[in-house]
Amino acid sequence: MAEVSLRGVRKSFGPVDVIKGIDLDVAHGEFCVFVGPSGCGKSTLLRLIAGLEDITEGTLDIGGANMTRVPPANRGIAMVFQSYALYPHMTVRDNISFGLRMVDTPKPVITARVAEAARLLQLETYLDRKPSQLSGGQRQRVAIGRAIVREPEVFLFDEPLSNLDAALRSQTRVELLNLHQTLGATMIYVTHDQVEAMTMADKIVVLQAGQIEQVGSPLELYERPRNLFVAGFIGSPRMNTIPGRIATVIDGAARLELPGGAITHVQLNGTRLAPGPVLLGVRPEHIMVDDPGTSGEGLAGTVTLAEHLGAETILHIEMAHGPVLVARADGRAPQRIGQPVTLTLDPRFCHLFDPAGPALMNAPG
Ligand SMILES: Nc1ncnc2c1ncn2[C@@H]1O[C@H](COP(=O)(O)OP(=O)(O)OP(=O)(O)O)[C@@H](O)[C@H]1O
Ligand SMILES: [Mg+2]
Numbered sequence: 108m109a110e111v112s113l114r115g116v117r118k119s120f121g122p123v124d125v126i127k128g129i130d131l132d133v134a135h136g137e138f139c140v141f142v143g144p145s146g147c148g149k150s151t152l153l154r155l156i157a158g159l160e161d162i163t164e165g166t167l168d169i170g171g172a173n174m175t176r177v178p179p180a181n182r183g184i185a186m187v188f189q190s191y192a193l194y195p196h197m198t199v200r201d202n203i204s205f206g207l208r209m210v211d212t213p214k215p216v217i218t219a220r221v222a223e224a225a226r227l228l229q230l231e232t233y234l235d236r237k238p239s240q241l242s243g244g245q246r247q248r249v250a251i252g253r254a255i256v257r258e259p260e261v262f263l264f265d266e267p268l269s270n271l272d273a274a275l276r277s278q279t280r281v282e283l284l285n286l287h288q289t290l291g292a293t294m295i296y297v298t299h300d301q302v303e304a305m306t307m308a309d310k311i312v313v314l315q316a317g318q319i320e321q322v323g324s325p326l327e328l329y330e331r332p333r334n335l336f337v338a339g340f341i342g343s344p345r346m347n348t349i350p351g352r353i354a355t356v357i358d359g360a361a362r363l364e365l366p367g368g369a370i371t372h373v374q375l376n377g378t379r380l381a382p383g384p385v386l387l388g389v390r391p392e393h394i395m396v397d398d399p400g401t402s403g404e405g406l407a408g409t410v411t412l413a414e415h416l417g418a419e420t421i422l423h424i425e426m427a428h429g430p431v432l433v434a435r436a437d438g439r440a441p442q443r444i445g446q447p448v449t450l451t452l453d454p455r456f457c458h459l460f461d462p463a464g465p466a467l468m469n470a471p472g
Contacts, residue, residue, distance in 0.1 A: 109260030143314035367428025405449030
């Protein structure tokens with residue numbers, strides 16, 4: 108069993124605190140994804156788990172054993188980097204087997220493991236080529252193969268697909284997911300990519316400035332963000348936020364005043380809130396866009412941009428008084444730039460946030 112547990116983990120580079128107290132449990136066989144803005148500490152945290160950096164404070168356990176001060180080679184982990192870091196003068200076969208040869212693994216074992224990795228990664232026909240004779244996706248598969256043959260209990264990936272073009276990226280993403288199912292190993296994966304995070308993760312860890320903002324399944328984070336940061340970070344296009352004010356609360360519903368005096372009602376679902384300023388959060392797919400005058404409690408706006416993606420159209424709509432909102436509409440949405448529209452926010456999917464950040468109420472859905 109190879110669960111990974113961090114307790115009070117901190118990392119400082121000289122006077123600079125980069126990781127500021129991380130408590131995290133990754134279960135055996137789990138696919139855990141780290142996301143967060145550039146510089147928030149994702150790679151550093153991965154390197155602490157790998158043992159490539161010393162943990163300043165706190166403890167790391169892998170498979171129930173304390174690994175805080177154990178050298179990287181004895182942690183049962185393998186790491187795959189964004190830059191494949193292959194040896195250019197070696198064949199694919201020799202690149203994959205390099206780590207095993209370094210520790211004098213018996214030849215038949217090496218041969219068998221390389222064959223198995225090449226089969227899993229569909230590299231059999233490339234084993235005698237040099238890295239320069241491979242595509243980017245094939246090179247990354249070699250780097251993954253080099254990790255697989257070591258039979259680690261835990262795989263660490265730092266943005267392994269970032270150098271690939273879009274088509275190869277989604278293909279390799281699926282291959283990695285299949286690999287995870289086949290091997291059943293614990294995997295910790297850093298990415299900037301929303302789609303990778305949402306589709307690959309059992310568990311997403313959202314980091315900001317060296318701290319965890321929220322941990323949960325992709326849908327938990329999408330539907331129940333704990334604060335404005337997570338609400339804005341998970342989901343693309345991002346959640347809209349509209350400044351407003353709770354005027355009154357009657358019968359469990361808040362009467363919300365929005366910019367320009369528009370009024371909307373939000374069911375509070377038992378949450379007790381007092382009158383005062385709030386931010387109303389609503390995702391693009393929960394804004395209905397109609398011609399003016401077709402709905403009662405609508406917000407007036409004008410289309411300023413229409414992004415036609417085929418299956419859907421992303422409409423940018425400037426409210427008559429207030430921010431630009433982004434709505435996800437049908438691929439054949441008829442609205443054109445400059446057209447006045449009326450927006451209706453689906454009351455089942457409205458979140459309320461304290462302007463300082465914490466969620467006051469997540470949408471009941
Ligand atoms: N060896 C080092 N010495 C000093 N500061 C460092 C060192 N390594 C990283 N840092 C700092 O630690 C912070 C976190 O870096 P890290 O590489 O972990 O970020 P990241 O989340 O992986 O970012 P990105 O998404 O850009 O890869 C950054 O501010 C970085 O400058
Ligand atoms: Mg990084």
